[in-house]
Amino acid sequence: MTTTAADLRRRVRDLVAAWEFTPRCDSWMSGYDVEFSRELGRRGLLAVTWPKEFGGAEGSNVDRFAVSEELLRAGAPVAAHWVGERQIGPALLRHGTRELQEEFCPPLARADYRFALGMSEPDAGSDLAAVRTRAVRDGDGWRITGRKIWTSGAHRATHLYLLARTTKEDDRHAGLTEFIVSIDAPGITVTPILDLRGEHHFNEVVLEEVRVPGHRVIGEVGAGWQQVVGQLSFERGGPERFLSTYPLLAAVIQTGLADRTALRELRGLAARLQILRRWTLTNARAMDAGHTPVTQAAMSKYLGNQFETDVINWARPLMPRADRAVKELYEQAVAASPASGIRGGAAQVMLSVISKGQG
Known part of the structure; x- marks a missing residue:
């Protein structure tokens, strides 16, 4: 981990610790707090990869991964800025006119515009x-x-x-x-x-x-088709594709709910989590090298959704003994699960992209 990424993680953790919020599963879609997003912008934790002239920090996609991972693991309320910062800004920086870049990128970096x-x-x-x-x-x-x-x-x-x-x-x-x-x-x-x-x-x-x-x-x-295919790499290849149910996973472990069977199954989940994390970091490094990892992003999305579903299935037998807070996280994860398999492309679409090896 680079010094920059380590510093970014520390800064995110400091903000999360100081901000009053209730962790959520699927927080990048359902955790909405405009002021939290704006505070991220004020602290230089949005638009990490963008040019400074457009409100960014000129960091790497690996740096952005560090910020995103910390926010998602915490179940922080990031939905207000997520789409705009994740893919609209990068799409404009890649394909937009100077006029559009100047009109939209600085407000997106401040979370003043929401897409x-x-x-x-x-x-x-x-x-x-x-x-x-x-x-x-x-x-x-x-x-x-x-x-x-x-x-x-x-x-x-x-x-x-x-x-x-x-x-x-x-x-x-x-x-x-x-x-x-x-x-x-x-x-x-x-x-x-x-x-x-x-x-x-x-x-x-x-x-x-x-x-x-x-x-x-x-x-x-x-x-539009050629452009959106590249844009979908930003949408499909990030840590949100396997960390939406992480707050549930963490809560089950922290509250001591896991019985012997669950602890044994947890080893497999933990191994898959590390593989997905490494795979997503590979996507980030590919983008830093100027590539558009279309196929790799589709694989991340496909395997990440399977992992999130398996976390729900793993937690289900433990819910009768869970407290209200853990049950709430479980219910959020279950409610989000049908959409998780579709947004960004259904499994069949991902398999088609993977089989064609498009990038």
Whole structure:
């Protein structure tokens, strides 16, 4: 571990120890505290890899891994900044115009802007090539009409990242374009989708002739598929793909709930956790070397989801003896589990990416 990464871990632990919050499973989707995210920004713990001119620290992806791992292990409330800092900022730094970089990256580094991802659609699911939301030219801008589903955090977001079809091509992967849309733009309707516990994290977003300025296109018109494939490496390859249930795992151990059978099974879980951690660090180092680890990220996502599910199954027999706090973590993990297997791409999609060896 580098000196920088060690210092970042210490700074995160200091903030977590001083901040009043209740640890959550799946905290990067359901743990929402704007002020906590802003405090991370004030302490230089957001946008770690970004250029200093855009609010970053010019650190490495390994440094960012250190920050993310500490926050996720603590079950800290990071959902307010997660999507924007994890993938929108990097996408803009890679493909965006200077105008977009200056408009969005500094506020994202301060957690003043909050993004939701408008990717999945009804009847399309994880198949982004099946996107039917359409964007048509309107003077110097665009008009967008369509529906997005399972849009996490849209009810609290300031902006929506949107993948839309700008031309109709024989090749389904062609003719897609990435946009940034203000969530309060006329023509946008956000409708809640409640989870199994009645909590509101997901939404359906309907767009009816929504006007988007021309400069809000990310990268090249029609190049959305190629761009989003690289962007998904940021989404699929991070530690959130195997640490969403870590607070439950830690709580079971710390409260002494684990019986002899559970302790024996814990050895296997611990070994897998170390393998996933090392694999994710390899992804981070690959990005630091300028690569886009598409296949490796898909493997991390696929295996990480299996691990999280197995943590739930491991804890289930112990719940009758658990206290209220541990049971709450267990219930959070169970409620998040169906979505965990889908967001970022369902298992079948991940296996397809892995089999093709795309990067």
